[in-house]
Structures are given as C-alpha cells and as structure tokens.
Amino acid sequence: MNRTEELIQKDINHLWHPFTQMKLWPEEPPLIIEKGDKNWLIDTDGNRYFDGVSSLWVTVHGHNHPRIKAAIKDQLERLDHSTLLGLSHPLAVLLAARLAEIAPGDLKWSFYSESGSTAVEIGLKIAYQHWQQVGQTQRKTFVALENAYHGDTIGSVSVGGIDLFHKVYGPLLFDVHRLPQPHCRACRLGLKYPECDLACANALDDILEKHGPEVCALVVEPMMQGAAGMVAQPKGYLTRLYEIAQKHDILFMADEVATGFGRTGKMFACELEGIEPDIMCMGKGITGGTLPLAATMANDRVYNAFLGDFDEFKTFFHGHTYTGNPLACAAALASLELFSENRVLENLAASIDHLEKGLAKIAALKHVVEIRRQGMMVGIELALDKEADEPYEASERMGHKVIMAARKHGVIIRPLGDTVILMPPLSSTLEELDLLLAATEKAISEVTETA
Ligand SMILES: Cc1ncc(COP(=O)(O)O)c(C=O)c1O
Missing domain, CATH: 3.40.640.10 (Type I PLP-dependent aspartate aminotransferase-like (Major domain))
Structure with a gap:
C-alpha cells in the first residue's frame, strides 16, 4: 500500500465525516488534501484542484497566505x-x-x-x-x-x-x-x-x-x-x-x-x-x-x-x-x-461582474432551471425538466454526480441537493474564475445530458 492508500484505508476505518452517508463513503475513495497554495488544494498524490467553494465558504485571501x-x-x-x-x-x-x-x-x-x-x-x-x-x-x-x-x-x-x-x-x-x-x-x-x-x-x-x-x-x-x-x-x-x-x-x-x-x-x-x-x-x-x-x-x-x-x-x-x-x-x-x-472589496466588483457574465452560458444548459447569485455566492439548480420545473429523483444524486465530474476537470465544488454551489475565494483571478465556470459547465453537461 502506498501512503495515499494507507490513509484512505484508515479514513474508511475510523473517520466519521460530516453530512455524509458513511455507508456509501467507501465506494468513492476520498481525496486526501494535504497542501494549500493560494486558491488551490493539493492532494497526497500531488494533484492540484481549484478550491471552488473556499473550503466550505471560509477561504478569503487564498490558502496559506504568508501574512x-x-x-x-x-x-x-x-x-x-x-x-x-x-x-x-x-x-x-x-x-x-x-x-x-x-x-x-x-x-x-x-x-x-x-x-x-x-x-x-x-x-x-x-x-x-x-x-x-x-x-x-x-x-x-x-x-x-x-x-x-x-x-x-x-x-x-x-x-x-x-x-x-x-x-x-x-x-x-x-x-x-x-x-x-x-x-x-x-x-x-x-x-x-x-x-x-x-x-x-x-x-x-x-x-x-x-x-x-x-x-x-x-x-x-x-x-x-x-x-x-x-x-x-x-x-x-x-x-x-x-x-x-x-x-x-x-x-x-x-x-x-x-x-x-x-x-x-x-x-x-x-x-x-x-x-x-x-x-x-x-x-x-x-x-x-x-x-x-x-x-x-x-x-x-x-x-x-x-x-x-x-x-x-x-x-x-x-x-x-x-x-x-x-x-x-x-x-x-x-x-x-x-x-x-489589498483593497479587496473595491477590487471584487470586477470579479463579481466576470462571474455573473460567465454564468450566462451555464444558465442556458438544458437542465439548469435557475441560477441564484449574490456577489461571489452562487447556486446553480438542476432539474430533470426545466420547462415543467420537475426535479430529479433524490436517489439520482445529480448534484453529487456533477461535483464528482468537476473533480476530473480540476475543480473542487460541493452541492446542496441538486443545487451546485460555487463560492470561490475572493482572491480568485479572472482566469481562475473562467476555469471554475468551464469545469462546472462541462461537468453539468456530461452528467445531465447522459442521464
Ligand atoms: C448562515 C450560517 N449560519 C451558521 C452556520 C454554522 O456555522 P459552523 O458550521 O461554523 O458551525 C453556517 C454554516 O454553513 C451558515 O451558513
């Protein structure tokens, strides 16, 4: 067993995770994050992921800020x-x-x-x-x-x-x-x-x-x-x-x-x-x-x-x-x-504007029924039938499937049911916001259009 596998085994054997159905947990081996670098998280195998939910809505200036x-x-x-x-x-x-x-x-x-x-x-x-x-x-x-x-x-x-x-x-x-x-x-x-x-x-x-x-x-x-x-x-x-x-x-x-x-x-x-x-x-x-x-x-x-x-x-x-x-x-x-x-709040207006514009493409997707945003807080709600506003069956776990697909595109996000949440760090660059938006769009399309 390499180090990552050993950690995963111990995690599965001993760690009770929050808001998690632990019966299903071993089916999808967890990413084990061990480093942070600005707006990025790095796992034990050295893979880098953009932190698209600010580590559960907390990261402001990026991880491990020197100051x-x-x-x-x-x-x-x-x-x-x-x-x-x-x-x-x-x-x-x-x-x-x-x-x-x-x-x-x-x-x-x-x-x-x-x-x-x-x-x-x-x-x-x-x-x-x-x-x-x-x-x-x-x-x-x-x-x-x-x-x-x-x-x-x-x-x-x-x-x-x-x-x-x-x-x-x-x-x-x-x-x-x-x-x-x-x-x-x-x-x-x-x-x-x-x-x-x-x-x-x-x-x-x-x-x-x-x-x-x-x-x-x-x-x-x-x-x-x-x-x-x-x-x-x-x-x-x-x-x-x-x-x-x-x-x-x-x-x-x-x-x-x-x-x-x-x-x-x-x-x-x-x-x-x-x-x-x-x-x-x-x-x-x-x-x-x-x-x-x-x-x-x-x-x-x-x-x-x-x-x-x-x-x-x-x-x-x-x-x-x-x-x-x-x-x-x-x-x-x-x-x-x-x-x-760093005049964070003054500079934020440009990022918020960029995020809002970038979301338009996601809003047009077939299974995105509504996008709700306030500043850097975004909820993208998915539905089986957009016109009839018909939700997916909970057992389909569409939100979960989307965030797992997003990982393959280098982004960590989390859903709330079938609403995909984006909450990037305030320090995100415009290029990073583009990456987050592109990965989210791809993940939603892949999951909802093959379902
Ligand atoms: C509005 C609001 N209040 C309270 C809490 C609870 O905070 P904590 O998880 O730090 O206990 C949260 C957490 O998401 C929240 O969003």
Missing part, C-alpha cells in the same frame, strides 16, 4: 492560549475594537466563540436573556425563515428550518414562528415573484400582530440563504423585514456567518440594504479561513441589559474554553489588514 501565516507564527512565539474568563489579551482586545469599526450600525460588543453554530447559539441566548432582564419575561420565542440554516447545535437547529437536516430533532427543539421564504418557486402563499417577495416579508407583520409581545428576535441570513441552496432575497425584502421588526420593537439578529467578510461584495450583507442589526453573528471567513473563530456582536441596547450589581446575577453565564483564542485572533486581524491593504 496570515506570519501573524499566527508571531503570536505562537508569544502566547498560544490564555482565557478571557477573568483575563484579557491584546489581540482579543484589538480585534473586538476593529470589528466594532467595520460592523454595520452601532454594533459595538464582541463575544467570541469558535464556530458559526456557537455564534448563533450565543446570539439566541443573549436575545432571550436581554428581554428577561428588561422586564419583558413573556418574550420566549423567535421568528425565523423557512429553510433557514443557522448551524447544527440544538438552539441553532431550532431556528433552522431545513426538514432534511432538522426534522428528526423536533422533540428537542424550541418553537419558532416561521416566515415564508422569499423568491421561492414553490411559494407556499401560491404567489409569483415579485408579489410573492413583498407578501413573504409582510407575513412578518401578521405574525407579530398576533405574537409580537412573545417574540425575542427575528433571526435572518441577510440577502442570501446559503444552505437552503443559495436562495437570494430580492432588493427591498430585508429592508421591509427590518422596518416591521422595528415597528414591533423586536430585536433584529443577522446571521452573517456565510455572507460576512466580503462574500456578497460588501464586508457584510446588511450593508447592501443599510440594515443595522441589534445582534450579528459572524464566523467562517473571519480568520480568512485559517483557524476556528466566531464572534457574536451586540449593540448597547442589548449589552446594557446585562449590566447590574453582582448579586443581581444579570451576567451572561456563557463562555467556551477556547473563546477568543489568541492565534485565531491574530489570523483575523491579519486578514482584516489584508482587506484594507
């Missing part, structure tokens, strides 16, 4: 870890101050954790406890969107709405009011775009007219519902939700775990509509995609509810062992410096 590496190494020379419980450290402080500068509106306070799920979990607990401590103890529930995805811990699953992932946990979850998803071809209100979008947003008003005084917060992935299959919200939708939330005086909690750090073309998606959330969750791209770190930000309104005398016990009794890990904070600060020095 981020140096910042982590430099921090490691000084301090590997120290707790934020009862102590502080310079980079946790500097990062919190920097996040307050770049976050929308008056978000000022950062609470660190390690993943998007925990950032959301923390946001939910903060929203809930805030109301308990300002005397509105009847506020015990949340409003969230159909098909929402906010992570895999029990609180974030409660506000999540993807039956395939979440239904089985029903008895463990708290109740949430569900808002219909906008721009959904199978609109449950039976409306067509664009009336549908306005009606979907206005549904929040109906819910809050009835249940407003019991609601802590509206939880929403702004502008693009990622794991739902890249469901883009139309212009004005988020603004309408925001206005209604304000009218009923509930907290607005934005989950920017996927959309944050440039993915939509702005630093945060909320900026696209001038939304100023009370609570905002961030993760994924915060460290440029190098180390696990997340932050839940709050404004003064929320934060002040936690202030009091010691024996009032208004403290936020929450904190993870590795909260605000110094190495991760070093990576995050270096990544934010790169954003400014």
Whole structure:
C-alpha cells in the first residue's frame, strides 16, 4: 500500500465525516488534501484542484497566505492560549475594537466563540436573556425563515428550518414562528415573484400582530440563504423585514456567518440594504479561513441589559474554553489588514461582474432551471425538466454526480441537493474564475445530458 492508500484505508476505518452517508463513503475513495497554495488544494498524490467553494465558504485571501501565516507564527512565539474568563489579551482586545469599526450600525460588543453554530447559539441566548432582564419575561420565542440554516447545535437547529437536516430533532427543539421564504418557486402563499417577495416579508407583520409581545428576535441570513441552496432575497425584502421588526420593537439578529467578510461584495450583507442589526453573528471567513473563530456582536441596547450589581446575577453565564483564542485572533486581524491593504472589496466588483457574465452560458444548459447569485455566492439548480420545473429523483444524486465530474476537470465544488454551489475565494483571478465556470459547465453537461 502506498501512503495515499494507507490513509484512505484508515479514513474508511475510523473517520466519521460530516453530512455524509458513511455507508456509501467507501465506494468513492476520498481525496486526501494535504497542501494549500493560494486558491488551490493539493492532494497526497500531488494533484492540484481549484478550491471552488473556499473550503466550505471560509477561504478569503487564498490558502496559506504568508501574512496570515506570519501573524499566527508571531503570536505562537508569544502566547498560544490564555482565557478571557477573568483575563484579557491584546489581540482579543484589538480585534473586538476593529470589528466594532467595520460592523454595520452601532454594533459595538464582541463575544467570541469558535464556530458559526456557537455564534448563533450565543446570539439566541443573549436575545432571550436581554428581554428577561428588561422586564419583558413573556418574550420566549423567535421568528425565523423557512429553510433557514443557522448551524447544527440544538438552539441553532431550532431556528433552522431545513426538514432534511432538522426534522428528526423536533422533540428537542424550541418553537419558532416561521416566515415564508422569499423568491421561492414553490411559494407556499401560491404567489409569483415579485408579489410573492413583498407578501413573504409582510407575513412578518401578521405574525407579530398576533405574537409580537412573545417574540425575542427575528433571526435572518441577510440577502442570501446559503444552505437552503443559495436562495437570494430580492432588493427591498430585508429592508421591509427590518422596518416591521422595528415597528414591533423586536430585536433584529443577522446571521452573517456565510455572507460576512466580503462574500456578497460588501464586508457584510446588511450593508447592501443599510440594515443595522441589534445582534450579528459572524464566523467562517473571519480568520480568512485559517483557524476556528466566531464572534457574536451586540449593540448597547442589548449589552446594557446585562449590566447590574453582582448579586443581581444579570451576567451572561456563557463562555467556551477556547473563546477568543489568541492565534485565531491574530489570523483575523491579519486578514482584516489584508482587506484594507489589498483593497479587496473595491477590487471584487470586477470579479463579481466576470462571474455573473460567465454564468450566462451555464444558465442556458438544458437542465439548469435557475441560477441564484449574490456577489461571489452562487447556486446553480438542476432539474430533470426545466420547462415543467420537475426535479430529479433524490436517489439520482445529480448534484453529487456533477461535483464528482468537476473533480476530473480540476475543480473542487460541493452541492446542496441538486443545487451546485460555487463560492470561490475572493482572491480568485479572472482566469481562475473562467476555469471554475468551464469545469462546472462541462461537468453539468456530461452528467445531465447522459442521464
Ligand atoms: C448562515 C450560517 N449560519 C451558521 C452556520 C454554522 O456555522 P459552523 O458550521 O461554523 O458551525 C453556517 C454554516 O454553513 C451558515 O451558513
């Protein structure tokens, strides 16, 4: 057995992979990635693949960026870890101050954790406890969107709405009011775009007219519902939700775990509509995609509810062992410096434009029923019959087949069901975007036209 074969054998024998039917896993030996080089991943046999989903939506400036590496190494020379419980450290402080500068509106306070799920979990607990401590103890529930995805811990699953992932946990979850998803071809209100979008947003008003005084917060992935299959919200939708939330005086909690750090073309998606959330969750791209770190930000309104005398016990009794890990904070600060020095957001407009134009060819394919895009986030939905909008049988695993075919063309992508996701690193060159688009087009044609 060579080294790759040995690793594959051990993987098959011992490693339980996320979101993976392990019974089928041994049938398609895994690629074992051992190196990163800018926007490319390299396997144990030396094959190079363009990272078309930014290693699950995290890579921002490319892999192993020398500046981020140096910042982590430099921090490691000084301090590997120290707790934020009862102590502080310079980079946790500097990062919190920097996040307050770049976050929308008056978000000022950062609470660190390690993943998007925990950032959301923390946001939910903060929203809930805030109301308990300002005397509105009847506020015990949340409003969230159909098909929402906010992570895999029990609180974030409660506000999540993807039956395939979440239904089985029903008895463990708290109740949430569900808002219909906008721009959904199978609109449950039976409306067509664009009336549908306005009606979907206005549904929040109906819910809050009835249940407003019991609601802590509206939880929403702004502008693009990622794991739902890249469901883009139309212009004005988020603004309408925001206005209604304000009218009923509930907290607005934005989950920017996927959309944050440039993915939509702005630093945060909320900026696209001038939304100023009370609570905002961030993760994924915060460290440029190098180390696990997340932050839940709050404004003064929320934060002040936690202030009091010691024996009032208004403290936020929450904190993870590795909260605000110094190495991760070093990576995050270096990544934010790169954003400014390389004018990443300013330069992104050309890449987004290029991506949009290049997608036109894919949109014309016989089995591509819809392409949804926001900045560098793309969902390409496949269907058996485009005209009749008839999906493939789930058992055909068309999305999976397409991404496996794309590997043969040197590109790593991932599907969400039969929606093929493209989310290239922000540092992708125009040539690399062309390669990603060409490989995706070829893979879709090969798989769908021979099926
Ligand atoms: C919008 C959103 N929120 C939360 C999460 C959960 O993040 P993590 O996987 O880091 O727990 C994700 C992950 O995809 C996400 O897209």
